Amino acid sequence: MDARPASWLSPAGTALTGIVGSAVRLRVQIFLRWLAVIGQLGAVLLVGFGLEFELPIIELLFTISASVLLNAWLVLRYPVSHMLTGREAAGYLAYDLTQLGILLYLTGGLMNPFALLFLAPVTISASVMQARTTALLVGLASGWVTVLLFFHQPLPWSGPAPVLPGIYMMGIWAALLIALVFIPSYVWRVSREGRRMSAALAASQRIIEREQRLSALDGLAAAAAHKLGTPLGTIALVSRELLSNPTLDSGLREDVTLMVEQADRCRDILASLTAEDTKDPVISRLPLGALLEEAVLEIGPSDKLLHVSCMPPDPSAGPVPEVLRQPELIYGIGNLIANAADFAGKNVWVNGRYSPEEVVIEIADDGPGFQPDILARLGEPYNTTRARGGGDADDEGQTGMGLGYFIARTLLLRSGGRIEARNLAPDERVGASTPGGAFVTIHWPRARFDVTAD
Template identity: 30%
Template sequence: MLERSSSRPDDAGRPSHDEEMTAAPGVRTELAGFPPQSSSDDDTNRKNMALLIQLRWIAVVGQIATIGAVYLWLGIALPLVPMGAVIAALVALNIASLAWMWRHAEITNHELLVALMLDVAALTVQLYLSGGATNPFTSLFLLQVTLGAVLLDARSTWSLVALTCASFVWLTLAYRPLDLPQNPLSDTYSLTVVGMLVGFALNAVLLVVFVTRINRNLRERDAHLAALRQHAAEQDHIVRMGLLASGAAHELGTPLASLSVILSDWRRMPDLAADHELAEDLSEMETSLQRCKSIVTGILVSAGEARGEGSSPTTVTAFLTALVEEWRNARSARTLYFTNAFGEDVAIVSDIALKQVIFNVLDNGYEVSREWVELIAEREGDNLVLSISDRGPGFAPEMLAQLGKPYQSSKGRAGGGLGLFLVVNVVRKLGGTVTAENHRKRGATVRLVLPLSTLAIGGGFDA
């Protein structure tokens, strides 16, 4: 490794790439790629409608079993034809609901309310045909109300409460009384107690099963919305940093140009040119200045563009080889070990954003492990996999848990930790993933998985 002497500025005196990479060029910051909140609600409503359809199938089977037991075992006369017609109507409703769900992408609160009201109406008719309010299965009204309270908004829930209360009142005034035979098995009190027990057990079981599943759907929706809000906050953060970087790049252009002119004049002065040590220092200063100008130019060229003027056709091998050579030369570092195990070469687009992402991870590794950094390129299916390893202290457990979140840094600098945050966001825009893990003894590995389809010509951040 060729290190600079202590009399010259070295990499320790420059900002780390966490701070240098203030904005990922080429990242499109609009939120059009994220599903709107309504789509998340609709997905949850579809799941909940499917649960109501399942519950209706259970109601169909339960009603057939109950009617059969009461009619055949207890010998109680029931109006089988009208009750069978209600069951047939529930079956037809379920078939129609499934067909409707298949044809319509959106399910709203209104559709859920209608489904629950139809279930209440079917239960009311069955109770009317089998004793009205004296039937112990009137407790099943509470199941519908509870489901409504969990699934619907407040106004719809109260509408359902009003319907169930009105149905119960109507069942106390108008119903078809049961003709109970005179035998020990049909004692009115005993039948009522048994019916209340069965109704209570049925209510309890169905509430636990379906409310638990509905709550799971709602938690999944809340988690999805929280992720969308986090993504939106990250995108806003990138927009603000991009504006800051663009403004800083414009402001730095003039002083960098002035410094370039001054250095060029100094190198032409005979007295300075005769001093070989000073001439060497001037040459190194000019190299560093050119690197600063290159960074500023890269920001200005590619900021706000997915594949702009800073992009050019290349291949995976050529891109990585040039990238490694540029990184070594810019940092005077020869301890980067590159292994290309990608296999057959593939045509891609050389993109400044992707190059800065890889530079960022390499710089982070070099900062904690100057004696050894390794880059391995592999192919896994249709993905390019880049593994960057070092022999530093590794990541703290809390950093691994919060990988990709802004201001998660072990360097103790105010505003640090933006590098990996931008790496994760750029790679995610490319459809890839970023993972990190610590080695058992010492060091860590950051793994970038990038789909070749988005790196190919015609792919990109908007793919």
Template identity: 30%
Template sequence: MGTFSILNQSASGKNLQRLFLLRIIAIVSQIIIFWTVYSVIELELPWMPIILTISLLAVLNFFTWIRLRYAWLVTNPEFFVQLLIDVASLTALLYFSGGSTNPFISLYLLPLTIAATVLPWHYTWTMAVITISCYTFLLFQFVPLPHDHLDDHSRHMFEFNLHVSGMWLTFVLSTLLITFFVVKMNASIRDRDKELSRSREQALQNEQIIALGTLAAGAAHELGTPLSTMAIITGELQQESLENVEFQRSIRILRDQIALCKQTLTHLLADAGQARVEEGNGQPVDVFLQQVIDKWQLVRPSIRFTSRYDGMQPAPVIMNTRLLSQSILNLLNNAADASIRQVDITCRWDEKQLHLEILDDGPGLDAEAAEHAGEPFFTSKGPGQGFGIGLFLANTNIERFGGSVRLFNRPEGGACTHVILPVLQGTASTSL
């Protein structure tokens, strides 16, 4: 916990971090300015209360740094109190160094600008009233700057030059600090808008998934009866033409497909609402991938494919859930539909990530497919050949597991589906 990167990372926490940095700049600037006044200009000021004020501000800023190391939410009242500390210290320093005649009086605009940028309007108006009151107080109550060692002409020239120089320095400091804070605040606002946009997109995807889940539940109920009927009929057909090897092979494939459909429908409702990442089982990456490919081979027995595995042994563990395996199956089916001759599957992993590349030798992605791939109900297949939800569901589910899916054209032709998935800490000794 010794670096700034692990401090409070909420939006309000980042604002307090910036105020902490601005206060450091203010303390350093005050030390430099008063040291110049003491050693170069040689003005006699009440140095003891000035030093105590700067020291107290530094101590309070140190406690602010300690507070930032905790993940507690920075509330608006707390941030407002932090600004009041700066106003109080500035008022004290101005009181002991000329009051309203001090050219640094315009620094009151800094906490007011910060309050207007960060806090709700009632805090801003309260800060405006407080700073105006402090300025008004310093019009009448302050320790004047000493000029006893100068004649009238020299005193007027000195006051004029000092005031002009102070105004210039105040403008430079105010410009730099306000620019720094406003730029950082604009960056925070843009980050917040991006986060809100991602949240809205995620909420929309969740609504679409819920709608698809409702339709799937109804479809599962409706398909149960016709699948049972087909299972009975294919069982009876299997008893016929026993000498016809090709016929028996086709019936066996058909019965396997029907059994797989029934098994999928059986688990559909049982798994609904329980397919969370934490409820899956850890399994070696190579074993998990081989099981998915074996299931895909059962579903698509006519597809020619090659598979290659490359990674550390023993293989790391990946979270094996039905959602994840089904998502990869959807991607494999999309590649099989697009492929002309065969599908090439390449699996690579290390101690952090699994990289799965599914290569087809089809025509590749056209401009429309490249732009809209992964959107719900978009499909580049012909009428009746796809619903446009396979890639959408696969991408959504894989992102829920902390992974990503990227679909792009290959230079040599065809398309590549690149899946990246995180693996769990630790390895398993089971391998292919």
């Protein structure tokens, strides 16, 4: 399957190496912008009222208030756990550069020592964004530095503003341009090497785990075939002897016939496990309905009623999609189903549907739904309403730690999926009911999910 081309504003490293760079949390940018606002406001008040320098106070406060309004809008518009796309992050960093450029224009241009702050946004971009995005931001910052060399208001001063020699101002301009190129380049190279090393270690770990799992399965299959062969043969022999007895009751004869058939089936299964010509690609494929059934089995015994369905396809939807059997995919879906069963009243609905463009799995329950504060931070680790720890913790130590949804989301995102979670409306129907509980959907592009699409 061909990967989609990387956008020039996507996170770092997605173009040629296939390595996905670090995502940027919105709340991190909001926090950094609040720090900038506090520093800018403190500097304006100190210089204007503490040192009693003449400042364009109204224009400066108006420019600073634009950042305050932007942060307030972002807080109201997005949840605190929102992850910025590459385009969004680049746009906000470009705004920060523009706001800083306006402040410096009003306060002396390059003669203002705070001109060094042009390095902050481009350095942040170099650590998490793609190289071309950082290059564009470096170009924007260099443009502002060049404009401020020639156009700016006088430097705030007690008395006449100082006039620096032209050659000295050219030196400041050149130093800033060199710093804007060198420092982000160095940070980007170091960050890129770190990402590549992490990706290489993760790939190596996955390969090692896969080989260990396959080796363990081979050993288990051989041991099962060897140890079960003798008792299975004995069962088959005794069953056939009973079946050949003419005085055997007709009711018992049916049961013995069933035992013979099942013994023969077990023999065939053991033979297929040890056969050298076993077609692994076929065994490793799961239709969408079988994937849902295996995911439901992951949760173990439950006192809730599980409704599993795979909607009949539209004539234009094509054949039922098949996916490679991936333990992490089955575990991720099963974890979401287990969470729904934990909070459901009596029922959990698991439905799969597909179209020529995408494959969707829907999980709903008739429980109380997500609490508003939990829903706003859904996907973050340690986000839970359950008591942490305790004697009821499961073998993996995850019960009550708020890691279940986080782990499932991480595994499903790595498989190419996209997760959405919300609460059902009171009159919203799921099947023939209106449960009004939690509702989670997982979307995959069909080309990414369906192995038959190749």
